[in-house]
Amino acid sequence: MTDECDAVVVGSGPNGLAAAITLARAGCSVLVCEANATIGGGARSAELTLPGFLHDVCSAVHPLAAGSPFFKTLPLERVGLEWIQPGIPLAHPLDDGSAACLYRDVDLTAEQLPGDSRAYRWLMKSLARNWEKLANEFLQPMLHWPRHPIALARFGIPAICPTTFMAKSLFRHEPARVLFAGIAAHSFLPLEAAVSFAFALVLGIAGHAVGWPIPRGGSQQIANALAAYLHELGGQIxxxxxxxxxxxxxxxxxxxxxxxxxxxxxxxxxxxxxRYRRRLESFRHAPGIFKIDYALNGPIPWKAEACRRAGTIHLGGSIDEIAAAERDVSRGKISERPFVLVAQQSLFDETRAPRGQHTLWAYCHVPFDCKIDMSERIESQIERFAPGFRDCILARHKMGAADxxxxxxNLAGGDINGGAANLTQLLARPVLSPxxxxxxxxxxxxxxxxTPPxxxxHGMCGYHAARAALRDHFSVRKPA
Ligand SMILES: Cc1cc2nc3c(=O)[nH]c(=O)nc-3n(C[C@H](O)[C@H](O)[C@H](O)COP(=O)(O)OP(=O)(O)OC[C@H]3O[C@@H](n4cnc5c(N)ncnc54)[C@H](O)[C@@H]3O)c2cc1C
Structure with a gap:
């Protein structure tokens, strides 16, 4: 088998494993070759700081894994994956000590946004109800014949707009605006860019439909469950x-x-x-990230009580401040007050740290291939909303572009998304083709x-790629 097999997959990230499973389920013999000593790529966990503190090396929070149409077809729970849903999926603290929150329930979220409740319900309710239909539409190449054109149009029209325009024209108050601005910033696009609002919608409605869960035992458990199922199907790694x-x-x-x-x-x-090489060479990187994992002697002393119950926290203050930070990054500049994404898994998963102690996962966006240490700026942002945070730190582990x-x-230059997700590269990823x-x-x-999406x-790139290979080389039109 190591010398000859039906298919070889290079890389055991979530997409490589998804491709291997799709091929193995269709009866192919599959070998996965992984450069690292550990499988999982972007879904790995390790004791990065101190013994007993388990950190997510890359991905931490998983709305797209929980809502992936492909993962849903796999028996991942049977082979060890357990999702934990934090009480509040996302909180975004403000300087006055309050926080805007995304709850699982659309109505509860809307009620916490006085003056903007109706607009929130109007925008999110039917989209969240249609998550399954929509996920199938946007988690595949853009160039396709839609199966749910009405639901897709309801999503697509606001999605194509810039976030600053949508948030400021739909909502009158800062809490609703910052909630969308923070989620849209996951796109790595300036908030004035077309399609940046698509990211706010996709991740926002996922929060309502499937939550922003974390895996018990770390993100590595996602990769381990995929690998365990692949082994059951006869695949090798x-x-x-x-x-x-x-x-x-x-x-x-x-x-x-x-x-x-x-x-x-x-x-x-x-x-x-x-000709093909030139098309690939014109594909553009996204900005990079600077990440820090912390071992803490206790929970973070957030000013806003809601932040103490949330899995993910967005730190960046007002919509204008977040927009300015992301604009700086897109222009190749360091932001003095960067937008910081934080996850506090150990509050909900006791396997992550010794009793009473905690882990913290945090990163901010920086220009591509940035060499600057952002620890001070990240810690100032956390301290701004959680005074006393620095006193909780037992140890840090930093990762810049080179690390x-x-x-x-795949993470060259600190680009964690395999290339920028602007309108052009959402359409042509990496080339324009169905x-x-x-x-x-x-x-x-x-x-x-x-590749798309x-x-x-979420494994959807691997699933779609394997389907193409099955059609082209194994005459399998509809894999399991
Ligand atoms: C710091 C960070 C935080 C993130 N946070 C989140 C999050 O919270 N939620 C979320 O959904 N996503 C998150 N992501 C993004 C997510 O991890 C990636 O989009 C996802 O892992 C991509 O999967 P992939 O299979 O395409 O590639 P990868 O996960 O990059 O896997 C590729 C694999 O291929 C191997 N490989 C590469 N080249 C070779 C080679 N030449 N030979 C053999 N093997 C090779 C690599 O070692 C790796 O194991 C984050 C990423 C990073 C880096």
Whole structure:
């Protein structure tokens, strides 16, 4: 099997494992080659700071995994995955000590936004009810024939707009505006950019429909559950096997690459025809991140009580402040008051830290390939909303662009999403095609976050890429 198999998958990230499972379920023999000693790519956990403190190396919070149409078809709970839903999925503290919150319930969320309750219900209620239909529509290439055109139009018209425009024209007060601004900032786009509001809508309605859950035992458990199911199906995984060239691979009928566009350009070498190569070379990176994991001697002393019950916290103050921070980053500048994403998993999962102590996961956006240490700025933002935070710190683990790339070659320059998610690159990811997973090499497919629907732990890039390979090489039209 290690010398010859039906399909080889390079990379054991969520998309690589999803591709391998889709192929194995269709009866193919599959080998996954992983560069790292540990499987999982963006879904890994490790004791980064002190013994007994389990940190999520990359992904922490998983609305897209919980709402993934593909993951839903897999018996992941049976093979060890357990979702924990924090009491409040998301809180966004303000300087006056209050916080805007996204609750599971649309009405409860709306009620906490006085003056904007009706607008919130009007925007979110029917979208949240239609999550399943919508998820199938937007978690695939944009170039497709919609199966739910009415639901998609209801989503698509606001989604294409800039966040600053939508938030300020729909809502009159700061709490509703900042709630959407903070979620939209997950896009890495300036809030004035077209389609930035799509991210606020997708993650917002996911919060209502499936929550923003965390896996018990860390994000590694998602990868472990996918790998356990792949093994049940007969698939094999080899770790510590980095592929530098397509010639390094065992013979197979199909090759699926869970690698970024830039790695693909290197791995495929001179085999790519110049026209296709040029199209890939014009694909653009997203900005990068600077991440810190903390071991803490107790819970964070948030001023806003709601933050003490929330899984995820968005730190950035007002909508104008968040917009300014993201604008700076998109112009290649460091923001003095960056927008900071925080997750406090150990409040809800006792496996993450020794009793009474806690972990904290935090990152901010920085320009691509930034070398600057952002710890001071991140800690000032946390301290602003949780005075006394610095006194809780037992240990820190920092990751800038170079560390991220060292831990996973897909994260070069600190870009965690496999390329910018602007309008052009949502349409052409990495090329404009209804099946952009196909490359110019007949048996080689891209299946990473550089393909639709893009970044996040959902496995949908891998699933769609494997379906294309099954159609092209194994005459399987409708896999299980
Ligand atoms: C710090 C950080 C925080 C994040 N937070 C979240 C979050 O909270 N929620 C969320 O949904 N998403 C989050 N993400 C994004 C998410 O992790 C990624 O979008 C997702 O993991 C992409 O999956 P993938 O399978 O395409 O690639 P990856 O997860 O990058 O996996 C690729 C795998 O391929 C391996 N590989 C690469 N090149 C080679 C090679 N040449 N040979 C062999 N193996 C190779 C890598 O080692 C890796 O294991 C975060 C990412 C980061 C980095």
């Amino acid at each position: 080899q770790v510590n096997r980095r592929i530098e060239n397509l010639d390094d691979l065992p013979k197979s009928r199909a090759i699926l690459l869970d690698v970024s566009v830039w790695q693909f350009l290197r791995i495929a070498g001179e085999r790519l025809p110049s 991220l790339e060292k831990s996973n070659p 099946t952009p997973y196909r490359t110019s090499l007949p048996s080689v497919y891209l299946c990473s976050a550089s 893009g970044g996040g732990v």
